[in-house]
Amino acid sequence: MNKKLNKAKKAYKKMDFLDSHDARIVRILSEYLEPMQRFREQNIKNTIVFFGSARTNPPIEAKKNLAEIKKRINQTGDKKNPLLQEELNIARNKVILSGYYQDAVKLAKRLTNWSKSLKPTSRFIVASGGGFGMMEAANKGAREAGGKSIGLNISIPIEPLPNQYITPELNFEFHYFFMRKFWFVYLAKGLVIFPGGFGTLDELFEVLTLIQTKKLDKRLPIVIYGSKYWNQVINLETMIKYGTVNKADLKLLKFCDTVDEAFDYMTKELTSLYLVSK
Numbered sequence: 173m174n175k176k177l178n179k180a181k182k183a184y185k186k187m188d189f190l191d192s193h194d195a196r197i198v199r200i201l202s203e204y205l206e207p208m209q210r211f212r213e214q215n216i217k218n219t220i221v222f223f224g225s226a227r228t229n230p231p232i233e234a235k236k237n238l239a240e241i242k243k244r245i246n247q248t249g250d251k252k253n254p255l256l257q258e259e260l261n262i263a264r265n266k267v268i269l270s271g272y273y274q275d276a277v278k279l280a281k282r283l284t285n286w287s288k289s290l291k292p293t294s295r296f297i298v299a300s301g302g303g304f305g306m307m308e309a310a311n312k313g314a315r316e317a318g319g320k321s322i323g324l325n326i327s328i329p330i331e332p333l334p335n336q337y338i339t340p341e342l343n344f345e346f347h348y349f350f351m352r353k354f355w356f357v358y359l360a361k362g363l364v365i366f367p368g369g370f371g372t373l374d375e376l377f378e379v380l381t382l383i384q385t386k387k388l389d390k391r392l393p394i395v396i397y398g399s400k401y402w403n404q405v406i407n408l409e410t411m412i413k414y415g416t417v418n419k420a421d422l423k424l425l426k427f428c429d430t431v432d433e434a435f436d437y438m439t440k441e442l443t444s445l446y447l448v449s450k
Contacts, residue, residue, distance in 0.1 A: 203351040207344055211359065214341055215292065218446065219299040219322060219359040220283055220438065222276060223375045224306025224366030225269070226330075234270035238263040272366050272398055273309045278431045279364065279397075280313025280321070286439055288319055294447060296361055297322060301352075302334045302344065306366040311337035324352050353378065361446055362438050363394045367401040383424055384417075393441035395434045399427045 189195055211217075229237065241263045245256050280298045287295045298314040300307035302323025314321035315337040323338035325345050334343055346352040357379060365376050376396075382388040396402050408425075411417040428434040 200348060200351060203346055203348055204354070207355055210341065210344075214320070216297055216320075216322070216342070216359065217293070218296045218361045220287075220296045220362040220364065220442075221299045221356050221360045222280060222306065222310035222364045222366065223301070223368060223372045224272070224276065224309075225368035225372060226301070226303040226305040226307060227266075227369070228269045228273050228305040228309075228367070229266060230273050230309075231267070231270040234263075234267045238267055269367055269401075272401075273306060275397065275431050276306050276309035276364075276366050277313040277316070279434055280310040281317045282313075282431065282435050283438065284314040284317035284319035284321070286435075288317065290447070296442060297342075299324065299356070299359070300338075301325065301371075302338060304335055306368065308335035308337060309366075310364075311335055324355055326352050357382065357388070360392060361390075362442055363392060364397060364434065364438070365395065365402075366397045367405075373406075380421075380424060384421060391441075391445045393438055393445070394425050395438055396425050396427045397429070397434055399429055402427070 183189060184198075190198060228234075238260075241256075241260050245251055245253075245260065248256075250256060283296065284298055287297070290296075297320050298310050299322035300310040302311075302325030307323070311321045311323060312335075320339040320342060321337065322342040323334050323344060325334045325343070326349060327345060327347050334345070344352075344355070346355075353375070356375065363376075363379060365372060376394075379388070379392070379394070383392060408417070408422055412419050412422070426437050428437060
């Protein structure tokens with residue numbers, strides 16, 4: 173007589189299957205459904221998303237790094253070494269960028285305080301990519317204001333951990349970039365773009381493309397913070413000159429250089445678009 177078999181594991185409890193190529197669609201759906209459940213439980217309906225470089229340090233760290241490089245150059249006496257000079261120039265520029273870190277903290281704090289004055293159902297929650305640099309600054313500002321903030325982290329080798337300022341219940345970890353981007357845009361009612369690299373440019377231009385092609389059916393005020401940096405990185409006037417974008421497309425963006433300017437523009441637009449009955 174054959175021995176009785178034990179019950180087989182249900183498919184959705186088999187980790188070797190869930191981690192397999194065949195279960196990719198299940199994982200993708202999980203990165204859609206699980207965040208949706210948590211956002212609903214936390215009553216999150218509107219966000220202000222902060223984008224920016226993960227490589228930007230707070231002022232103290234940036235200045236410390238610059239001082240260490242200067243000390244190393246003085247100790248070696250090799251002041252004409254081009255590699256050391258390049259490292260020194262980057263460190264100096266990172267001190268400049270660290271000022272934007274402070275501005276991101278201040279802006280997120282002010283926006284969170286403003287949002288807390290609204291009805292709970294109308295509040296705008298600060299969201300970031302969950303990592304360090306400008307993302308950390310946004311979450312930190314919201315924390316200092318005593319508000320919630322969201323971290324939509326992504327599993328990549330160079331940014332393994334979320335920053336410490338994210339509200340624990342709103343700390344997410346994504347595998348798929350496109351699902352992370354979906355959640356950035358789906359709840360967003362405003363964007364603030366601080367100086368950043370490839371990732372920040374990717375996020376900005378994907379949103380602009382969605383707006384330009386009318387795949388996004390909501391108004392979305394976009395602040396580009398730090399005109400000195402951005403005017404060196406992207407030349408939008410050249411696009412107009414060659415006819416690759418229309419002049420009217422630039423109205424989708426608002427360049428700001430102070431916290432006051434960015435705060436006033438964002439709150440005015442959000443109030444007009446989402447808080448005043450038409």
